[in-house]
Amino acid sequence: MRLVDTFSLAWGTLAQQPRRTALIGLAMSIGVGAVVVLTALGEGARGYVLEQFAGLGTNLIIVIPGRAETTGAAPGVLSGQSTRDLTLDDANAVARIPWVNDVAPLNVGSAQVTRGSLGREAVLLGSTAPLLTIRHMHLGIGHFLPPGPSDQALPVCVLGDKIRRELFGNANPLGGWVRIGDRRFRVIGTLAAQGQQMGFNTDEVVVIPVAAAQQLLNTPSLFRILIEARGRAAVQRVKEDTLALLKTRHEGEADVTVITQDAVLATFDRILTALTLAVGGIAAISLGVAGVLIMNVMLVSVAQRRAEIGLLKALGASGGNVRALFLVEAGLIASLGAAGGVVLGFAASFTLGRVYPQLPIVPPLWAVTAAVATAILAGLLFAWLPARRAAKLDAALSLTRR
Amino acid sequence: MIQLDQVSRTFEVGEQQVLALREVNLSIAAGEYIAIMGPSGSGKSTLLNLLGLLDRPSSGRYSLDGRDVTGLNEAESARVRREKIGFVFQFFHLVPRLDAAANIALPLVLAGIAPAERKQRVAQLLADVGLSERADHLPSQLSGGQLQRVAIARAMSMHPALLLADEPTGNLDRATGREVMGVLEGLNQRGATLIVITHDQEIGARARRRIVMEDGRVISDNAA
Secondary structure (H helix, E strand, O other), rough: OOOHHHHHHHHHHHHHHHHHHHHHHHHHHHHHHHHHHHHHHHHHHHHHHHHHHHHHHOOOOEEEOOOEEEEEEOOOOOOOOOOOOOOOHHHHOHHHHHEEEEEEEEEEEEEEEEEEOEEEEEEEEOOOOOOOHHOOOOOEEEOOOOOOOOOOOOEEEEEHHHHHHHHOOOOOOOOOOEOOOEEEEEEEEEOOOOEEEOOOOOHHOOOOOOOHHHHHHHHOOOOOEEEEOOOHHHHHHHHHHHHHHHHHHHHOOOOEEEEHHHHHHHHHHHHHHHHHHHHHHHHHHHHHHHHHHHHHHHHHHHHOOOOHHHHHHOOOOHHHHHHHHHHHHHHHHHHHHHHHHHHHHHHHHHHHHHHOOOOOOOOHEEEHHHHHHHHHHHHHHHHHHHHHHHHHHHHHHHOOOO | OOOEEEEEEEEOOOOOOEEEEEEEEEEEOOOEEEEEEEOOOHHHHHHHHHOOOOOOOOOEEEEEOOEOOOOHHHHHHHHHHHHHHEEOOOOOOOOOOOOOOHEEEEEHHHHOOOOOHHHHHHHHHHHHOOOOHOOOOOHOOOOHHHHHHHHHHHHHHHOOOOOEEEOOOOOOOHHHHHHHHHHHHHHOOOOOOOEOOOOHHHHHHHHOEEEEEEEEEEEEEEEO
């Protein structure tokens, strides 16, 4: 029997019962659609997180005072207990390591920022000029912190967009004075509105020179040193050199933790990929359910079509021919369902993408392929039993029974 | 052409063993026209199913065209049915969703014959049974006599040497029945071996050889 004829006979049977075919196809569609949408969401979330990280610079190396107890740089350990402070001198020394592009020491605190009667709590960032590029911040108007020795506590500040709005309204903030804690700072620039960036809102910060911040916060220690390596390939090398250098500077004790953006990125990537797989796998269960449905319907169909099966055998169909007919029938339903599911999944993903424009929701090709393959495979697998039953029907008996 | 040696067939109905055929010996030459007659349950249909390889004997030996077909496996007997045997049934057994032409083409489809040749042969077969006008009619649009003629055309589509008809006129009125028998006899005259099961004495009388069965045995055979 020719394959084309097998398909056309099987298709004829399906077309004969459009509602039955459509309903089983729908069950398959929902399964495939669910896999497509959920993996698209998972991939979207992954893409979103990676994008956020990339926004911080993938060549970024962060030095944290204190040593994590476990070896290796666990991304969760963002603060440690240290015996020795991380100092501005450390930061200056790090800047001399080869392959280091830029270094920005960082102190973080919160302080009351006031102008006249207006005041509000702001996140205080003490740093140096390179912070702007290292953290991929964008300047609104004016200048960022002036370059120069990092130990000069110049009374200048750069305002986040929201702080500027709240303190100055529509007035020109450049050259204006604000009071931070017990000191006065002159506004030399503002940041462009950038919004949330890895849980850190640049609109609500005030940036001042690191030396001024240390005085304000009354600490000789740095919160972080941010290092930008020259290219991704240099990251590992700079990381090792930094560790070695700080160990020498801290009397042979490795009491800092150095994490790279890359490592954090890779970890998040792994976690989110696993999550996507898990969610996709759960959705795939519905494909199994649809497969059982196919089996059920095919079993009923075999019972109903005994006479036809007997006839085909009398006309010279072998058991293999009959089995092929039923398998192709199931395969066709499953394929139709899968095709419907892909359409459904893409439509839903598109709609979700419209509702959450910040999430890059695109169904991953591997998931779509896997879902379609699983659907067809499940259809064939579950049709095996009914098809075998049909193939084994006693032709003489099925023809005479009426 | 057909040789049955001591062929028996038992069915198990619940705990009981029912002997449908008891040591039947039968020899049929190519081109014969045979009527098998007898009361219900005499084993006529069982005999026909065995001859058509839809069933196999519990004991004994069946050879067709000089070849022992008793122990053929499922695929091999399907092949023999396809190439050598045509069936005509009392209830026509046409596939309702296929039109007359497609029903006739079924054995050709199963045999894997190319569509172009199929079309040609179906057209010829339709002409042979006088239904060229009805090629695209569904079974539900045809009369009983027409249905049976489609079924005969289907049985003949692979030019089988053996034509088995199980009460081919059982569902037709007398005039249509005669007409259908005429078609079958025409095929017999062109060389096909024709074996017809019938209850109808008039139709039985048309056959050159009459075999009467009772209780699983051949009790009369006018050729023997």
